[in-house]
Amino acid sequence: MNINFKLLALGLPFLAACSQTPGRHENVDLEQVSQCPIRLETGQNLTLTLPSNPSTGYRWLIQNPATGILRSLGPEVYSHPEDAGVVGSAGQSVWRFQAQAAGEGHLLLVYQQPWAPEVRPVQTFDCAISVK
DSSP: OHHHHHHHHHHHHHHHHHTSOOOTTOOEEEOOGGGOSEEEOTTOEEEEEEEEOGGGTOEEEEEEEOBTTEEEOSOOEEEOOTTOOOTTOOEEEEEEEEEOSSEEEEEEEEEEOTTOTTSOOSEEEEEEEEEO
16 A cells, blocks of 8 residues: 555656646647748747648749748658558658747748749648747
């Protein structure tokens, strides 16, 4: 009985930590332009996930990375569902950014074939970003 009490006493702080409200630097996940505009705090991370299918020749190209307020945390990462089982099936492209300085800007991407920049993009993702 004494050991159960000790385990309970040791476990309570961990349970309390799990139930707390996330901190102000919680990661922001962005998947649709309808979620814009986005407000971030300096130091906060932004993960942008967009549907993508490079097997068609189309790619998301960053036209404006909101330079000055956002910092890239690495290159685009493409993945597709493991259970799709179909060659050429769609997946998703993911970019990670960190809010580095206060200000306002736009995160602008276009979905087009990289070798045909004169052809109008089939999709555009334009999101106003505000960092405090």
